[in-house]
Amino acid sequence: AQSVTQLDSQVPVFEEAPVELRCNYSSSVSVYLFWYVQYPNQGLQLLLKYLSGSTLVKGINGFEAEFNKSQTSFHLRKPSVHISDTAEYFCAVTGFGDDKIIFGKGTRLHILP
Amino acid sequence: EAEVAQSPRYKITEKSQAVAFWCDPISGHATLYWYRQILGQGPELLVQFQDESVVDDSQLPKDRFSAERLKGVDSTLKIQPAELGDSAMYLCASSLGDAGAHNEQFFGPGTRLTVL
Numbered sequence: 001a002q003s004v005t006q007l008d009s010q011v012p013v014f015e016e017a018p019v020e021l022r023c024n025y026s027s028s029v030s031v032y033l034f035w036y037v038q039y040p041n042q043g044l045q046l047l048l049k050y051l052s053g054s055t056l057v058k059g060i061n062g063f064e065a066e067f068n069k070s071q072t073s074f075h076l077r078k079p080s081v082h083i084s085d086t087a088e089y090f091c092a093v094t095g096f097g098d099d100k101i102i103f104g105k106g107t108r109l110h111i112l113p
Numbered sequence: 114e115a116e117v118a119q120s121p122r123y124k125i126t127e128k129s130q131a132v133a134f135w136c137d138p139i140s141g142h143a144t145l146y147w148y149r150q151i152l153g154q155g156p157e158l159l160v161q162f163q164d165e166s167v168v169d170d171s172q173l174p175k176d177r178f179s180a181e182r183l184k185g186v187d188s189t190l191k192i193q194p195a196e197l198g199d200s201a202m203y204l205c206a207s208s209l210g211d212a213g214a215h216n217e218q219f220f221g222p223g224t225r226l227t228v229l
Contacts, residue, residue, distance in 0.1 A: 004155075043117070043204055043220030044156065090155050100169065101218070103155030 004104035023091030117221035131193035138207030
């Protein structure tokens with residue numbers, strides 16, 4: 001079985017500053033990893049996903065994430081945040097041969113003016 | 114742009130009443146998912162359909178929850194009777210191909226249920 005831990009429930013950051021949202025996973029098998037964003041009162045939207053290949057994955061809205069197998073991490077980064085990035089971000093995992101996605105508890109990103 | 118449609122967006126009900134939520138996936142999407150998202154938590158899968166067949170309903174509280182996708186297109190999730198602990202956002206998602214991690218899940222806007 002897989003599990004996901006998002007280490008920060010809330011992250012405040014000033015506009016135009018860089019941000020990193022942390023995610024660690026646990027699994028006994030190889031995994032696929034995802035980051036989703038949820039804007040207020042909306043459903044989830046896929047930001048990026050890691051299936052295989054390059055460990056640095058680029059997504060929409062200028063976000064990227066790096067898969068680190070030795071540290072079982074998949075941290076999300078953006079070099080310069082905008083007020084429109086205010087949202088909740090979910091890290092998620094699924095195992096090879098399984099399509100049931102396990103979500104973390106989410107990290108709320110607060111952009112400070 | 115094609116979207117997953119859900120209705121109603123908001124529902125307030127009293128405990129012991131029956132409620133129903135509707136989802137219309139993106140046209141042509143074979144796989145449909147219902148998730149429950151409790152405030153402050155990530156979504157948890159309740160039930161997954163492949164066309165009209167249930168693939169996974171292991172986390173669906175079957176004593177009070179039911180889900181159907183009779184013609185393999187739109188779907189209804191029902192709760193009867195509703196309990197206070199059912200207050201949550203109910204999300205529907207769909208994906209194009211057979212159930213599998215390579216197929217991106219597209220989410221609807223959700224139905225926010227409040228049970229009084």
